Amino acid sequence: MSAHDPAVHRSTPHESAARHVTGSAPYIDDLPEPKGLLHLAFGLADRAHARIVSLDLDAVRAAPGVVLVLTAADMPPDADLSPVHAHDEPILAGETVEFHGHPIFIVAAETRDAARRAARLGKVAYEDLPAAIDIEAARQTGRMVTAPMVLARGEAAPAIAAAPHVIEGRVVVGGQEHFYLESQIAMAIPGEADEVRVYSSTQHPSEIQHMVAHVLHLPLHAVTVEMRRMGGGFGGKETSGNIFAVVAALVATRTGRPAKFRPDRDDDMVVTGKRHDFAVDYKVGFDDAGVVLGIEGTFAARCGYSADLSGPITDRALFHADNTYYYPAVRFNSLPLKTNTVSNVAFRGFGGPQGVVMAERVMDEIAYHLGLDPLEVRKRNLYGHDTRNVTPYHQVVEDNVAPALIAALEERSDYGARRAAIRAANAKNPVIRRGIAITPVKFGISFTATHYNQAGALVHVYTDGSVMLNHGGTEMGQGLHVKVAQVVAAEFGLDVSAVRITATDTSKVPNTSATAASSGSDLNGMAAQAAARQIRERLTAFAAERWQVSADQVRFAAGMVQIGAESLSFAEFARRAYGARIQLSASGFYKTPKIHWDRASGKGKPFYYYAYGAACSEVAVDTLTGEYRVLRVDILHDVGKSLNPAIDIGQIEGGFIQGMGWLTTEELWWDGRGRLRTHAPSTYKIPACGDRPLHFEVALFDNENAEPTVFRSKAVGEPPFMLGFSVLHALSDAVASVADYRLCPRLDAPATPERVLAALEALQARAIP
Structure with missing residues (x-):
């Protein structure tokens, strides 16, 4: 990188591109399995809308390898997974199933195959209820999941009535399956005391943290969620991963054993939501x-x-x-x-x-x-x-x-x-x-939702000139990490290879927003830039005082620090700053300005x-x-x-x-x-x-x-x-x-x-x- 060629505005390869191509980029299912790991599966409803008359799970419990079977009766009080606090998403169906594929019970077994086979042995008797499957049937019932909204400006009806031409019509557009390459997956590992660490393929680690803490009645500091990379998300891992992570954590804390939930692709498509039609x-x-x-x-x-x-x-x-x-x-x-x-x-x-x-x-x-x-x-x-x-x-x-x-x-x-x-x-x-x-x-x-327009980041500069970066965004293949790394590298005048990004981790950057709304680079890039600039400003002040030059005579470019007439490598300069007891770590924060909504x-x-x-x-x-x-x-x-x-x-x-x-x-x-x-x-x-x-x-x-x-x-x-x-x-x-x-x-x-x-x-x- 030349002195006039900053790290940004350049076509830099995805930070995991080589590992993706060679198959060496570890996803959650590639991580070494802890000793005693349990595998989970759901027993799913066979009706779209029905009362559960009876539930016989004796054959499930007796199946080879089964360690634990849980139903709605075994769930903690007030356990609900609604991301908007509507209290309408219990973990498991209790008295009523609301859709075909609604989870009714959980099986934990020694192997994934054993869990899946056992989950098919449950015997459920139903009393069918009227079901509204499509939009037209739902319009007849008039039931809505939340309050509607109206946008209006001017008087539309009179303007239409007075127009020379008027057309009425209807356009119908279907839904869409996310079809991420990596299915939903979560692994929970119990720690000491009440701690639990959750690995989740999620676009919203902080929401997973909140959901697990809520269901297990734990403080947030007892739950750590880590997410290094996803094999695609497209919005399908913003809220849909909640149930898999919560269930894994619930089983892990109940048994004291690690638990992993990776659903079959068919079950994933049945259990998780789609684009709205x-x-x-x-x-x-x-x-x-x-x-x-x-x-x-x-x-x-x-x-x-x-x-x-x-x-x-x-x-x-x-x-x-x-x-x-x-x-x-x-x-x-x-x-x-x-x-x-x-x-x-x-x-x-x-x-x-x-x-x-x-x-x-x-x-x-x-x-x-x-x-x-x-x-x-x-x-x-x-x-x-x-x-x-x-x-x-x-x-x-x-x-x-x-x-x-x-x-x-x-x-x-x-x-x-x-x-x-x-x-x-x-x-x-x-x-x-x-x-x-x-x-x-x-x-x-x-x-x-205006409060989501915020982000945090953590930047460390080490004494060899290398930089560690952590931010609240998640990498799902879209290249967010390399962009944020480019921002940090540009602030220090370094090549992007000098910056290493670690897994998104709720114990490093708290209270993160979902990587969604196209905001990942905007929010996390600005937060990382704010952190890097704090360190650079400290370094500039140190250089100006130590070398007796003005601040504008300190420049960071091409891996070097130019201080007046003297030039040092960034690594050598970092060592000298450490020797002078200059803080080489900072957290950054950003909130989007100017926005408001009623x-x-x-x-x-x-x-x-x-x-x-x-x-x-x-x-x-x-x-x-x-x-x-x-x-x-x-x-x-x-x-x-x-x-x-x-x-x-x-x-x-x-x-x-x-x-x-x-x-x-x-x-x-x-x-x-x-x-x-x-x-x-x-x-x-x-x-x-x-x-x-x-x-x-x-x-x-x-x-x-x-x-x-x-x-x-x-x-x-x-x-x-x-x-x-x-x-x-x-x-x-x-x-x-x-x-x-x-x-x-x-x-x-x-x-x-x-x-x-x-x-x-x-x-x-x-x-x-």
Whole structure:
């Protein structure tokens, strides 16, 4: 690294990349198993909603290798796993099961195989109760897991009624399985006195600590949670890991033996929550130019049997129902519906994508109704700079780069010429129809629960010049650790190889927030920077006094410390500082400024800033079968001044593909009895290598963050997910060609080949008159 080449803004490899490739990166199931380790399994309910009439577990207890069997009657008083303190998530079903797969009892055995086999021997008699499996059935019951929210600005109903054109419709979007490569897993090891150490594959170590302490009636200082790395999370390990960690800790403390819980993949998919599926009813009024005058929307979500995070998730759907578009008069309301299915949880985007789905459908509706290019309609409705810049939640959009970014992508992708060529080709080919679409994204960055917008970090400098870093964020493959290490290295003028990151540990950095809401680098990077700067300021003051120079004559760069005319290696300088009794350790803290939110009034500034992006996708559809290929994708995305361009581009590519999968191939299906039938890789289709775009180009938009974030970077975890909408709307464009682009296809997601074929046939039937 040269003196003019800081550790940040460089494409530095992921800190565990080599270990990932060679298979030497240890995950929890790779750790040496302690002596006497017990393995756990659940006995699961075979009904969607029923009373438990009788429970016979004699065969379970008598099974080979079984050491302990626990039921709801054996749980500690008030043991509940609700992350929002709704007291609606008991560890085990007691008198009533609420969904098919609801855990009823726990088996602890000498081996994992013994535990799983014994768990299948339980005999349960049920009295069936009415079950609401889907959104429509839940709407009939009117039951909700939490209070709904309303966002409103202006008078939407009169504005719609007075508009020259009015359209009503419904868009339905399915759920999504997280499909992390590493399943849920936890291992608990009892310590001396009442202490317990928990290894958990979790995005939220402090919540695991709180849950274990709550259930075991322990003070927080008795519970330590450690998490070195996850094999993927995507939100599925923000709250879903609670039950596995708590049960492992409970068994460990009851038996005095270590306990590990790694569920089978099928059980993992049945027991843990998914992305919420939504049915959104909308009504929009617009003028002859396609500009929205007023809009209303009702966002009904299948939430499952308990609240979990459904409240903030359905809230965020409303926050992002504007996407990049200005609505002069607007009213949105949420319906977080209770269903007899597993409780849905956080998923990348946290409800934001389900809000964007309505915004993009409305733009298509307007375009086809007026015979306009959908991109032109989108551009006419974009937020402005000095006017038309207030969101439905009354936050002013101050950093709007969407118009410039879309214009740049339009030029880079040669959208206009390609769209004309596609129209000409479609007119000549009755079977293979192509489609093209550009869709944008504006995504708010911050937790809407304001108190989560804080982070801590711990930095040590050793006398050989090496640096140890610990922070409250978790590494799930996204590259958070290397980014935070780059920040610390930059502060000391070191190469990133000089900084070692240790496992996230609640005994080192307490009271952490979840690694979620795309905030990992923003929060933890700033906290680590604050810690490093404290040490650097002490070192600078020491150098200035010892060498009798001014502070501005002390510079840290390229592994050296320049003090006036003298130059020392960082290691030698650290040794001298230690000899002078300079403290070489510091804890740092950061809280996001400027944000506030009042849910009751639906007003505030919930987001510190916005991240923007746009994607242009081209597809080819076989009108005889509904099958399709994604031919080309061009993406231009705003990550501010990138901390690590290679990591950010990887996140954009992965987010896009995951979003595309949600909108095209990934279909969750429950049967009439409430059984999840897509519960394994054999029945649930995530995008594979053959599904990737044949031409795939990603570029970073040159845009320094207007807010003073860590080195002026922007979040990159969630926003790229919504770039996948360009594929859905390119498919819609191809389908619309069979009706001469005069009708909106209203293609719902996931747009599987079967659904595309049905949309083609329905559109052809509508177009015949």
